[in-house]
Amino acid sequence: MASHRVKQYAKLLEPKLLTVLREGYTSADLRRDAVAGLTVAIVALPLAMALAIASGTTPEKGLYTAIIAGFLISALGGSRVQIGGPTAAFIPVVFVVIERFGIGGLILCTLLAGLMLIAAGLMRLGTLMKYMPQPVITGFTAGIAISIFSSQIKDALGLQMGNVPADFLARWQAYGQHVATAQPAALGITLLGLAVILTMRRWFPRWPGFLIALLLCSLVSIGLPAETIGSRFGMLPSALPSFEIPHIPFERTGELLPSSFTIAFLAGVESLLSAVVADGMTGGRHRSNCELVAQGVANVGSALFGGLPATGAIARTATNVRAGGHSPIAGMLHAALLLVFMLALAPLMRFVPLAALASVLLVVAWNISEYEHFRHTLSAPKGDRLVLLLTFFLTVFFDLTLAIEVGLVVAAFVFMFRMAEAVEVTSGVKLIEDNGEVPTDLSQRDRLPPGVEAFQISGPLFFGAANRLDNLLDQFRDPPKVFILRMRLVPIVDSSGVHALKALLDRCRRRGIVLVMSGLQPQPRRVIAKMHLHPREGELHFVADFESALQLSAQLVGVSTPERE
Incomplete structure (x- = not known):
């Protein structure tokens, strides 16, 4: 191997x-x-x-x-x-x-x-x-x-x-x-x-x-x-180039590193x-x-x-x-x-x-100005225009190294903001079921047993969106007995996302709420396991899909599961 x-x-x-x-x-x-x-x-x-x-x-x-x-x-x-x-x-x-x-x-x-x-x-x-x-x-x-x-x-x-x-x-x-x-x-x-x-x-x-x-x-x-x-x-010399090293200011290596990085980057x-x-x-x-x-x-x-x-x-x-x-x-x-x-x-x-x-x-x-490409990018979303113009003006008026560094950092922040905005945490009706079906006549809430609440996360649960879980439990006047967190539409989770899930579990534990996570995909399941967030009887349960979450919730609150139309 x-x-x-x-x-x-x-x-x-x-x-x-x-x-x-x-x-x-x-x-x-x-x-x-x-x-x-x-x-x-x-x-x-x-x-x-x-x-x-x-x-x-x-x-x-x-x-x-x-x-x-x-x-x-x-x-x-x-x-x-x-x-x-x-x-x-x-x-x-x-x-x-x-x-x-x-x-x-x-x-x-x-x-x-x-x-x-x-x-x-x-x-x-x-x-x-x-x-x-x-x-x-x-x-x-x-x-x-x-x-x-x-x-x-x-x-x-x-x-x-x-x-x-x-x-x-x-x-x-x-x-x-x-x-x-x-x-x-x-x-x-x-x-x-x-x-x-x-x-x-x-x-x-x-x-x-x-x-x-x-x-x-x-x-x-x-x-x-x-x-x-x-x-x-x-x-001009009409001879072969010679191997010759002039005085090199090695003592100024630290000052030259930014320019060296710029040359390597370019x-x-x-x-x-x-x-x-x-x-x-x-x-x-x-x-x-x-x-x-x-x-x-x-x-x-x-x-x-x-x-x-x-x-x-x-x-x-x-x-x-x-x-x-x-x-x-x-x-x-x-x-x-x-x-x-x-x-x-x-x-x-x-x-x-x-x-x-x-x-x-x-x-x-x-030739290298890429005028048409530059003009085309000016019609892009606001974040891309900001990165484009900021990098351009820093390159012209200040320093190419600074322009690259600032451009990359701002582009990263724009990307994180967009990804965070793309993440949704909702308890609305007519959500996509864990098996891919979309209920047409039956809302999610109609099928929840008494004392059970459910929310669904859509999008990557990473550090830019982890705070979306902070106030979930504050939305209930009367705390539920079981809280279902549907995660089938979460493709990836990072360490900040796992930390947010642990914090949500701690808040549920303090209020006597059982947390049930349904539909975990392979990557989130693997990261959650590596970071030692394991199921605990009466506190945290992992189930395969929303139907299994409904059945488990009904058992935990002691009622029968509503039939699916």
Whole structure:
């Protein structure tokens, strides 16, 4: 039995690459994966650089991340077609970490996040990600989109200013102070880049719009007073990424833990969402816990080579599927081809104008904003709207970590309130019988022997609804001799519910009332037994259904049971 459980556990963590190789991998599969890997590498090349610059670091950091983390995510992951690398979701948190703690702080953050993801996968927490409230995801995703958009105004307009502040309001205040320094050339390049990308998307969706936009903008910008990658960052390295660890402020680990949690949370959620999207496109099924372990290893590897946080990228994964990607080898080839591009094209990348990269990220910001989804959620119930807007505004104006924490807590409270409201405790007529029949001419109360009262609970008896039992006995002018509590419609009971039942039993005992519970389902019966709430003659009785409760009550009060019509 133990060995079987170990095999099942190992199966959950087996990379899809091994599964593919075990099934058989042909030369035709390799050709398909090679074409897909080349396609995705062309898409990822400009994105990796743009995301790194927007995060407050140098463009080669984004390339290192896409190469190292992208290879590891594909090789070790639980999805056949997942493509990993830096994504726009990390920009706000990475920017703040670098500003406050430097590149060493970011490396430590990424290492800690990687270890958190590995632990989450080993503890099989991947399946819990599907319970993430959608308003929280939509709210912070839309907030991230606004943050990315605002971070690109400097390069899009060519503003002559220093570093962009991390705070949203301070950032726009700084833009206002330097708006007179805008460069028409930079604005023209930005508009050209947007026009090319949108045109490619509309009329030639299979073409690499981002790369074509960068090439055209680079050609047009020759001789124009527009800032380029080379003028800001110098020549990009044309060598393999080296294993090098800068000074890491381990003494500030406590301060960095919230940001590490945010990175781990974003990496886990986005990678599993991407895997779900890929499953829908391919008809496959990913291994969520294996995917989390791979994400963790990839982030550790990226950090050790000076890269950025990484996760599964939905757009690049979809591109891989559309291009014919069949196995994790496509993602591994994508990483290898990116390395070739970096080594071969590094001297030319310095001519890429920053305004062109800004146009790329403006489109990315719009893509991840999920405007239609956001607008749709605004028509949801009031609690969902509260969670959505609260998460959104906290993400934009305060801090992404705080937004996630508050959003999850408020969403949990909204859920508990709804569940508590759904629980009913009633003594009304025409209730559903324990056998599933609905009496039409006979009310429940007509069949109760004298001295017997009955109430029915509908819904889960958990801590949010346990207080519904507090005042049940106070509703009777003359205390009954027997009190029937019908529980057939109670699917689950937690410890607070059992405590409430014990408190009800104590009040019944003090008033000389016998408590009869009918129709206990398996889960409530099991929890009640584990918490030592057992039947006691003359105090507490468990019976199978309402008919049995009526018969027992009649015996306890010494009368005959009314016949059922």
